[in-house]
Amino acid sequence: MSGIHVSELSKRWGDVHAVHDVSFEVEPGTLTVLLGPSGCGKSTTLRLIAGLDDVSSGTIQIGGRDVTNAPPAEHGVAMVFQSYALFPHLSVRENIIFGLKVRRVDAAERDRRLKRASELLNLSELLDRRPNQLSGGQQQRVALGRAIVAEAPVCLMDEPLSNLDAKLRADMRVEIRALQQRLGLTMVYVTHDQVEAMTMADTIVVMNQGRIEQIASPRELYTRPATTFCARFIGTPPMNLIPSEHVHGHEELPPGSAIGVRAEDLHLDSAGVPATVESVEYLGADELITARIGAAKVVVRQPARADTPSGTVGLAWSPGVAHVFGPDGKRLEEAQGI
Amino acid sequence: MIKREWIHAWLLLAPALLLLFAFTHLPAVQTVFDSFWSTPRGRRPAVFVGLDNYQRMLADPIFIKAMVNNAIYALITIPASIALALSMALFVSGKIRGRGTLRMAYFTPTVLPLIAVANIWLFFYLPGFGLFDQIRGLFGFGPINWVGQPTTALYAITAVTIWNQAGFFMIFFLAALQTIPESLREAAALEGASRWTIFWRITWPLIMPTTLFVSVNATINAFRMVDHVFIMTQGGPNNASILLLYYIYDQGFRFWDTAYAATLTVVMVAILCVVGIGQFFLLDRRVHYR
Numbered sequence: 001m002s003g004i005h006v007s008e009l010s011k012r013w014g015d016v017h018a019v020h021d022v023s024f025e026v027e028p029g030t031l032t033v034l035l036g037p038s039g040c041g042k043s044t045t046l047r048l049i050a051g052l053d054d055v056s057s058g059t060i061q062i063g064g065r066d067v068t069n070a071p072p073a074e075h076g077v078a079m080v081f082q083s084y085a086l087f088p089h090l091s092v093r094e095n096i097i098f099g100l101k102v103r104r105v106d107a108a109e110r111d112r113r114l115k116r117a118s119e120l121l122n123l124s125e126l127l128d129r130r131p132n133q134l135s136g137g138q139q140q141r142v143a144l145g146r147a148i149v150a151e152a153p154v155c156l157m158d159e160p161l162s163n164l165d166a167k168l169r170a171d172m173r174v175e176i177r178a179l180q181q182r183l184g185l186t187m188v189y190v191t192h193d194q195v196e197a198m199t200m201a202d203t204i205v206v207m208n209q210g211r212i213e214q215i216a217s218p219r220e221l222y223t224r225p226a227t228t229f230c231a232r233f234i235g236t237p238p239m240n241l242i243p244s245e246h247v248h249g250h251e252e253l254p255p256g257s258a259i260g261v262r263a264e265d266l267h268l269d270s271a272g273v274p275a276t277v278e279s280v281e282y283l284g285a286d287e288l289i290t291a292r293i294g295a296a297k298v299v300v301r302q303p304a305r306a307d308t309p310s311g312t313v314g315l316a317w318s319p320g321v322a323h324v325f326g327p328d329g330k331r332l333e334e335a336q337g338i
Numbered sequence: 339m340i341k342r343e344w345i346h347a348w349l350l351l352a353p354a355l356l357l358l359f360a361f362t363h364l365p366a367v368q369t370v371f372d373s374f375w376s377t378p379r380g381r382r383p384a385v386f387v388g389l390d391n392y393q394r395m396l397a398d399p400i401f402i403k404a405m406v407n408n409a410i411y412a413l414i415t416i417p418a419s420i421a422l423a424l425s426m427a428l429f430v431s432g433k434i435r436g437r438g439t440l441r442m443a444y445f446t447p448t449v450l451p452l453i454a455v456a457n458i459w460l461f462f463y464l465p466g467f468g469l470f471d472q473i474r475g476l477f478g479f480g481p482i483n484w485v486g487q488p489t490t491a492l493y494a495i496t497a498v499t500i501w502n503q504a505g506f507f508m509i510f511f512l513a514a515l516q517t518i519p520e521s522l523r524e525a526a527a528l529e530g531a532s533r534w535t536i537f538w539r540i541t542w543p544l545i546m547p548t549t550l551f552v553s554v555n556a557t558i559n560a561f562r563m564v565d566h567v568f569i570m571t572q573g574g575p576n577n578a579s580i581l582l583l584y585y586i587y588d589q590g591f592r593f594w595d596t597a598y599a600a601t602l603t604v605v606m607v608a609i610l611c612v613v614g615i616g617q618f619f620l621l622d623r624r625v626h627y628r
């Protein structure tokens with residue numbers, strides 16, 4: 001079993017600080033998701049772990065061994081690329097056993113691993129085809145197969161599902177997670193899709209502009225976001241941030257502070273904070289009411305059966321569901337339980 | 339209605355067809371035709387001689403010499419140009435300093451006319467004072483008349499051809515290398531493949547279509563690029579560096595033996611056809627087209 005230990009990792013491309021002082025730990029046999037918007041340095045971090053790029057500073061340990069400056073092959077990782085990186089001139093079979101041939105694994109062992117992987121991923125029928133004769137989902141499976149037969153203790157994936165349609169993406173999500181747990185793989189999975197992160201991860205590392213915003217389990221990330229960035233990045237619609245001067249009992253907070261309440265935690269109550277309804281979006285079971293408190297936009301989710309409001313309403317929430325963020329966007333712990 | 343359209347179509351095509359037939363197909367057919375007739379001289383008109391010209395050719399020691407020379411010339415220039423072009427392309431496709439300048443430098447020989455190149459190289463080959471003899475002089479070797487002695491004349495010409503066309507072929511290889519996604523090499527590197535393995539198992543098969551294209555061009559060039567022979571050796575000394583096309587020129591335009599020149603031309607075109615078609619079929623089975 002090998003975990004990954006990344007410590008104070010930085011990567012600069014000239015003036016661009018792609019990864020900035022990033023530290024995190026991946027426990028053996030768990031799935032960690034690197035989550036963040038496009039361009040935040042997720043892929044770069046993953047490529048540094050794989051040894052495909054040179055680090056600017058910091059260290060990487062895999063399985064307790066320092067691999068910071070080791071060539072990629074000595075990192076002991078398998079990787080699934082966003083583009084799959086299948087060899088177009090080789091059959092599915094040759095693609096999967098490419099690495100085993102390079103490493104001179106003997107033929108019997110090669111066949112055993114190929115058989116196991118192709119059964120696991122339903123590839124048995126496709127072994128003689130070329131990658132360009134496969135659908136996107138099948139190519140994805142071949143890429144997974146290639147990663148599995150390596151039997152590397154660590155598996156890295158860079159947005160592996162981003163080229164698939166929504167239905168297939170949902171299926172593969174479950175499949176990859178099941179595979180990871182069955183094989184006990186240590187996995188680092190990069191995505192910009194919060195749903196993928198929430199459904200698959202043991203631990204989520206949220207990144208923004210090359211830095212880590214928060215490291216937490218999906219549940220903790222949703223219920224106790226550490227920054228306004230995390231608060232708004234996770235959850236649909238994003239968490240409402242109400243300037244604290246509009247909320248009674250928070251006058252003592254420094255100016256620029258915000259009270260965060262999720263749309264589903266808000267309800268209409270004439271005694272609450274006054275707001276002006278702007279529009280209502282009907283979603284079937286629920287409806288989303290967009291309103292304004294001063295200049296701030298607020299979204300309320302309520303059952304569609306309730307009366308549709310208009311004009312000026314009051315917004316209220318139960319104690320304990322609000323999050324308080326300081327002017328720097330960081331969570332204020334002592335203000336819990338409002 | 340349909341008839342009108344057809345008439346229009348033919349009218350529009352006519353000028354192009356006319357030119358094509360007049361300047362391409364007709365001369366080609368005429369050449370084959372001429373090879374079965376004798377050369378008209380003075381008031382003696384051409385007479386049909388059947389295969390006489392071909393028999394004469396097979397008995398002609400200079401023709402045999404030209405064929406052997408051309409075979410050697412082709413067998414050296416084709417693989418050497420491809421190997422050199424590919425090495426240069428691999429070298430300048432990497433992340434190195436001054437990449438743009440290097441690419442320019444490698445490409446320059448190609449933009450120079452072969453005649454100019456030949457003059458430059460004549461200077462390199464100059465006995466005693468040329469670049470090569472200067473270098474040999476440093477190690478205490480005596481001067482050599484590279485283009486003037488039968489043992490080296492053909493190879494002196496061969497080197498110029500390789501130098502001249504490798505830069506051109508490099509451009510094709512460079513383009514081909516850039517179509518291979520970096521992630522393929524990275525995936526292979528992660529599996530522990532050495533650069534050598536990556537080249538032979540991944541890069542080489544994927545640039546095969548380009549290699550085919552380049553090798554067909556190199557083959558055609560091996561029969562076509564003779565400009566420098568005019569400048570450097572005129573096929574000599576004692577026909578040591580004579581090539582087929584140069585011999586055709588000699589027969590056709592120096593001795594005005596047009597029928598014999600036509601016969602030689604038919605042979606050359608036949609060789610080119612066989613080689614070109616053969617190459618396509620042979621390599622096609624090993625080529626992966628995406």
Ligand SMILES: Nc1ncnc2c1ncn2[C@@H]1O[C@H](COP(=O)(O)OP(=O)(O)O)[C@@H](O)[C@H]1O
Pocket residue numbers: 013016017018036037038039040041042043044045
């Ligand atoms: N090879 C490179 N050269 C220069 N800048 C790069 C390179 N790769 C990535 N970057 C920059 O680093 C930043 C992070 O990129 P990346 O890690 O690919 O983001 P993500 O995968 O999160 O979308 C971006 O600003 C990107 O432009």
Ligand SMILES: [Mg+2]
Pocket residue numbers: 039042043044159
């Ligand atoms: Mg990315």
